[in-house]
Amino acid sequence: MAGPALLLIALLLATLGQAPTARAEPNVHIYAAASLGDALDAAIARYEASHAVNIVPVYAASSTAARQIANGAPAELYFSANERWMTWLGEQGITLSERSDLLHNQLVLIAPRKDDASSVALDKPGELVARLGAGRRLAVGDPAHVPAGIYARQALQSLDEWQTLETRLARADNVRAALALVERGEAPLGIVYKTDARASNRVSELATFPAASHDPINYPLALVGTSPSDAASAFREWLAGEQALAIFQDFGFAAATSDAH
Structure with a gap:
């Protein structure tokens, strides 16, 4: 009986070894x-x-x-969130491929939420x-x-307010940090993207x-490295598609004209 039993065990082990x-x-x-974010x-x-x-995201200021x-x-x-920093990265010798502008944003003035918050006439000196x-x-x-x-500096310069306000800025490490200063009431006003305010x-x-007061706020996306993985390439392609755009639009972004570089 030992022989058949050993044979059965051997067959089971062989089957397990072939299992994917x-x-x-x-x-x-x-x-x-x-x-x-x-x-x-x-x-x-x-x-x-x-x-x-x-997909592992790492969020920070674009710079x-x-x-x-x-x-x-x-x-x-x-x-x-800035074409300049994408270009800068390429100038450092980093290989970038499939680069295109995907999204567009706006710049807004915000204050801590109050029921009686009134608008500000930016064109009024x-x-x-x-x-x-x-x-x-x-x-x-x-x-x-x-x-x-x-973008905020460009807008303030366009409105002739930069010289007055340059020394009165609470400078944050990224736009979400600037938003947090206003949320907590540590700053009475802030300049952030429309999507952050929303x-x-x-x-x-x-x-x-006004859009004309600053450079266009476009968001370029690119693959990084000389040999992007198939998984990274597939995700980049999906982000440029209609399903992803609909999600971004739900958060207040608009589509940008996609010009490949």
Whole structure:
């Protein structure tokens, strides 16, 4: 009886050895502007629900994310809130492919939410300074490198308010940090993207800066590296599609004219 039993065991072991093993889902790291956080998280959740992949987002100011990638961060995708920083990253010798502008945003003035919050006439000289109040600061992303701050500086220069307000800025590391300063009442006014104001129930939107007062706020996306993985390429293609755009539009973004580089 020992012979048949041993044969059966051998057959079972052989069958188990031939059974397919579960393959680990690939990870795809995407470094993205802080202002994309809520919308991109929603897009990732939708994508992962129907694809065997783990999308790992890393959010920061576009400038910070670009520098991290240039210093060797394991990004396969870079989603910037500023074309300048995408271009800068390429100038550092980082290979970028499938680059295109996907989204568009607007710049707005916000204040802590109040039932009696009234709009601000940005074209009225001195109105913005008057609403800021004596000794108070205006929350912005740092204009030295944060895209939202760069756009804010351009807008204030266009309105002839920059010289007055430059020394009265509360400079934040990214646009979401500037939003938080206003949410907490630490700054009476702030300049953020329209999508940031829409994402918060703790601020009121007082005015939209004219589009002509600053450079277009476009969000370029690109694959990073000389050999992008199939998983990264597939996710990049999906982000450029209609299903992803509908999600971003739900969060207040608009589609940008996509010009490949």
